[in-house]
Amino acid sequence: xxxxxxxxxxxxxxxxxxxxxxxxxxxxxxxxxxxxxxxxxxxxxxxxxxxxxxxxxxxxxxxxxxxxxxxxxxxxxxxxxxxxxxxxxxxxxxxxxxxxxxxxxxxxxxxxxxxxxxxxxxxxxxxxxxxxxxxxxxxxxxxxxxxxxxxxxxxxxxxxxxxxxxxxxxxxxxxxxxxxxxxxxxxxxxxxxxxxxxxxxxxxxxxxxxxxxxxxxxxxxxxxxxxxxxxxxxxxxxxxxxxxxxxxxxxxxxxxxxxxxxxxxxxxxxxxxxxxxxxxxxxxxxxxxxxxxxxxxxxxxxxxxxxxxxxxxxxxxxxxxxxxxxxxxxxxxxxxxxxxxxxxxxxxxxxxxxxxxxxxxxxxxxxxxxxxxxxxxxxxxxxxxxxxxxxxxxxxxxxxxxxxxxxxxxxxxxxxxxxxxxxxxxxxxxxxxxxxxxxx
Ligand code: S3P
Numbered sequence: 343x344x345x346x347x348x349x350x351x352x353x354x355x356x357x358x359x360x361x362x363x364x365x366x367x368x369x370x371x372x373x374x375x376x377x378x379x380x381x382x383x384x385x386x387x388x389x390x391x392x393x394x395x396x397x398x399x400x401x402x403x404x405x406x407x408x409x410x411x412x413x414x415x416x417x418x419x420x421x422x423x424x425x426x427x428x429x430x431x432x433x434x435x436x437x438x439x440x441x442x443x444x445x446x447x448x449x450x451x452x453x454x455x456x457x458x459x460x461x462x463x464x465x466x467x468x469x470x471x472x473x474x475x476x477x478x479x480x481x482x483x484x485x486x487x488x489x490x491x492x493x494x495x496x497x498x499x500x501x502x503x504x505x506x507x508x509x510x511x512x513x514x515x516x517x518x519x520x521x522x523x524x525x526x527x528x529x530x531x532x533x534x535x536x537x538x539x540x541x542x543x544x545x546x547x548x549x550x551x552x553x554x555x556x557x558x559x560x561x562x563x564x565x566x567x568x569x570x571x572x573x574x575x576x577x578x579x580x581x582x583x584x585x586x587x588x589x590x591x592x593x594x595x596x597x598x599x600x601x602x603x604x605x606x607x608x609x610x611x612x613x614x615x616x617x618x619x620x621x622x623x624x625x626x627x628x629x630x631x632x633x634x635x636x637x638x639x640x641x642x643x644x645x646x647x648x649x650x651x652x653x654x655x656x657x658x659x660x661x662x663x664x665x666x667x668x669x670x671x672x673x674x675x676x677x678x679x680x681x682x683x684x685x686x687x688x689x690x691x692x693x694x695x696x697x698x699x700x701x702x703x704x705x706x707x708x709x710x711x712x713x714x715x716x717x718x719x720x721x722x723x724x725x726x727x728x729x730x731x732x733x734x735x736x737x738x739x740x741x742x743x744x745x746x747x748x749x750x751x752x753x754x755x756x757x758x759x760x761x762x763x764x765x766x767x768x769x770x771x772x773x774x775x776x777x778x779x780x781x782x
Contacts, residue, residue: 344445344747344757344758344759344760344780345753345758345759345760346753346755346756346757346758346759346777347740347744347747347759347770347776347780347781348527348753348755348780348781349354349728349744349747349748349750349753349754349755349756349779349780349781349782350702350747350753350754350779350780351711351726351747351748351749351750351752351779352591352748352753352777352778352779353592353595353777354591354594354595354596354642355585355592355596355748355776355777355778356595356596356597356776356777357591357594357597357598357741357775357776357777358572358597358598358599358600358771359585359597359598359599359600359775359776360388360577360599360600360601360635361577361578361581361582361585361599361600361602361766361772362386362388362389362577362581362765362768363386363412363439363575363576363577363578363774364388364575364576364577364578364579364580364603364633364768365388365390365392365393365515365539365578365580365581365765366438366539366541366580367383367541367545367576367603367633368387368388368390368396368573368575368734369393369436369438369439369442370395370517370541370542370545370574371384371387371414371443371545371573371724372387372396372400372407372414372416372547373395373396373442373443373446373521374545374546374568375414375416375418375449375471375570375621376403376405376416376418377418377420377446377524377568378408378416378418378420378422378425378549378568378569378570378571378733379418379419379420379567379568379570379614379704380417380418380569381415381416381417381570381571382415382416382418382549382571382572382573383413383414383415383416383426383572383573384413384414384416384571384572384573384574384575384585384612385412385413385573385574385575386574386575386576386577386601386674386729387396387409387412387413387575388415388575388578388756388765389409389410389767390763390764390765390766390767391434391435391436391488391764392434392435392436392438392439392450392663392764392765393404393436393764395433395434395436395439396438396439396443397409397414397434398431398432399426399431399433399439399443399509400416400418401425402427402428403425403751404423404424404430405417405424405513406418407416409609413459414439415491416570418570419527420568421449421450422548423543424450424452426450426452426454427454429455430454430455430456430457430493431443431455431456431457431460431463432457433457433458433492433712434458434459434462435458435459435461435462435688435735435761435764436458436462437462437465437514437687437688438765440456440458440462440467440484440492440494441455441467441469441470441512441514441515441518442472442514442517442518442521442542442614442713444456444467444470444481444494444496444518445470445517445519445520445521445522446452446473446518446521446522447479447496447498447525447529448474448477448496448498448501448518448521448522449479449498449499449501449522449523449525449526449622450498450499450525451498451499451500451722452497452498453496453497454491454494454495454496454498455495455497456493456494456774457492457493457495458492458493459738461492461494461582461688461689461735462578462688463484463492463493464491465491465492465686465722465777466488466489466490466491467483467489467491467494467689468488468489468490468512468686469508469509469510469512469515470512470515470518471483471490471494471686472520473504473506473508473515473518473522474496474501474519476504476506477501477502477503477504477519477522477523477526477640478500478501478502479480479496479497479498479499479501479522479531479757480495480496480497480498481494481495481634481698482493482495483613485635490729496624496690498504501522501525501690502527502638503523503525503526503528503530503564503660504519504523504526504530504531504649505526505529505530505531506519506530506531506532507532507533507535507659507744508533508534508535509531509535509539510683511534511535511536511537511538511655511656511683512683513538513539513540513541513542513656513716516532516534516538516542516560518533519532520542520546520553520560520562521542521560523564524546524551524562524564524565524566524568524662525564525565525566526562526564526565526655527565528563528564528734529561529563529564530561530562530564531559531560531561531562532559532560533558533559533560534558534560535558536556536609536653536655537653537656537657538607538654538656538657539607539608539656540555540560540605540607541605541633542601543555544605544633544697545632546562546566546568546631547569547634548571549568549569549748550566550568550569550570551563551566551568552565552566562618564734569586573632576600576601576602576603576633576634576635576644577602577603577635578602578603578637578661578765579602579603579604579605579611579612579636579661580608580738580765581597581610581765581766581769582599582638582663583611583660583661583664584741584742584744584745584766584769584773585599585772585776586599586611586612586615586638586640586774587615587664587665587667587668587745588639588646588697588745588748588773588776588778589640589641589642589743589776590615590620590621590622590640590641590642590668590671590672590749591642591645591667591668591671592747592748592749592778593642594642594643594766595640595641595642595776596639596640596642597640597776598625598638598639599617599637599638599639599640599641600625600637601635601636601637602635602636602637602638603633603634603635604627604635604636604638605633605634606634608657608691609657610654610656610657610658610661610778611658611661611664611665612624612638613654613657613670614650614654614665615645616663617645617648618643618646618647618648618668618672618749619645620640620643620645621640621641621642621643621744622638622639622640623635623638624636624637624639624641625638625639627704633669633745640679644673645668645669645671645672645673645721645722646672646674646781647669647672647673647674647675647676647677647721648669648676648677649676649677649679649778650665650677650678650679651677651678651679651680651714652680653677653759655678655680655681655683656683657684658755659683659684660738662678662681662684662691662718663684663694663695663738663742664738664742664745665741666678666695666699666706666718666720666739666742667679667699667743667745667746669706669720670699670704670706670722670724670726670746670749671722671723671749672722672723672725673722674721674722674744675719675720675721675722676719676720676722676774677717677718677719678717678718678719678720679715679717680713680714680716680717681713681715681716681717681718682715682716684716685716687736687738687739688735688736688738688761688764689735690734690737691715691736691738691739692708692718693708693734694732694733694734694736694739695718695739695742695743696708696718697731697732697733698718698731698739698741698742698743698746699726699746700728701729701730701731702727702728702731702743702746702747702750702754703718703724703725703726703727703729703731703750704720704724704746705720705721705722705724706719706721707719725751726746726749726750727750727751727752727763728747728749728750728751728753728754728755729750729754729755730754730755731743731754731755731756731757732756732757732758732760732770733756733757733758733761733762734758735758735761735766736761737761737762737763737764737766738765740756740758740761740762741766741769742757743756744756744759744769744780746777748779748782757759759782770782
């Protein structure tokens with residue numbers, strides 16, 4: 343039987359809580375640590391299913407990756423010492439693993455096959471195949487109606503730098519090109535249509551790379567000699583997001599989420615929640631030369647609807663499902679425009695969230711317009727009721743619907759929740775520690 347949660351309307355949520363390490367940063371720490379010559383050590387690494395896939399991939403290349411609690415030690419002799427893997431590399435459910443490793447392997451002189459689970463096998467890979475082919479790598483996948491799907495076969499080697507204007511705002515594509523460019527001789531430049539998370543740039547720079555942003559372009563001088571470093575991964579704002587919204591919408595709540603990454607390319611949710619009237623503060627700010635971090639303090643607030651679109655969307659792409667839940671609790675209408683990328687996540691998150699929240703009585707609908715692309719409209723303030731809802735195998739849908747359940751009258755059952763280990767192992771226990779009624 344698939345694992346499920348039972349959630350009941352809960353009293354005030356309280357306390358100081360830690361959230362697991364940032365998923366995007368953890369993947370990059372493993373990759374960049376394996377590229378470095380020497381020993382990289384990082385604390386508070388996220389040891390979720392997705393990040394374990396990236397660790398396993400490098401072990402298959404002969405890189406020594408040791409785990410002790412949430413500390414990882416990566417001992418590598420640099421890229422030249424990597425060995426061709428004996429078999430396919432299984433990226434599981436992790437799009438980040440597949441797309442970032444495509445770029446890394448584009449520079450390696452051997453053939454590799456990247457596979458994934460049923461969900462990942464449906465996700466578009468043309469966006470990475472196109473630039474990597476332009477750099478000289480051979481990248482082949484399953485082709486259907488012009489799109490490229492996993493499994494991906496990559497035959498890398500002597501690649502050259504590229505100047506590339508990305509058609510989609512995607513940090514994964516940008517990172518793939520930069521990781522390939524880090525192994526090419528000369529300047530690789532990537533242009534983003536809208537700014538996306540810049541963890542690859544930040545960590546590469548911290549590890550010695552000459553990499554700079556000028557306007558919409560990021561420029562990297564290759565080949566990069568990556569230096570090993572000591573790192574502490576900040577808490578994942580995308581995981582804290584569920585607790586932040588819970589603290590805002592459950593009456594009487596007051597929560598502090600400790601040591602959360604607040605890189606400005608990731609804090610779009612906080613910007614929008616403030617516009618909605620959230621009582622939200624960043625305290626104990628710290629920025630030690632690398633990723634900025636802070637404690638996020640929230641108190642239950644009367645939220646009002648907002649219109650969100652444009653350049654803010656990539657900045658809160660993973661938080662859109664939980665923002666839909668906040669919008670249900672707000673007064674008035676919320677309109678989310680240009681959210682089409684949600685259709686190609688671990689599941690179609692527009693469909694999964696509209697289906698789940700509608701079953702709970704929310705006034706939510708999805709439309710498509712020529713000017714704004716995919717649009718989700720929510721009329722807030724409609725009381726939610728408990729229902730049986732389905733994650734569709736998507737971790738962020740599961741956690742968002744669980745938070746909606748805290749507000750609903752009666753019990754909510756969220757089905758198929760094992761997927762939550764993708765990004766937030768221990769989510770139910772953390773929510774329970776805040777005071778929520780959630781039973782696994
Ligand atoms: C990620 C980038 C985003 C995000 C994903 C993680 C990353 O994907 O949705 O969860 O770590 O670079 P896209 O690059 O597809 O927007």
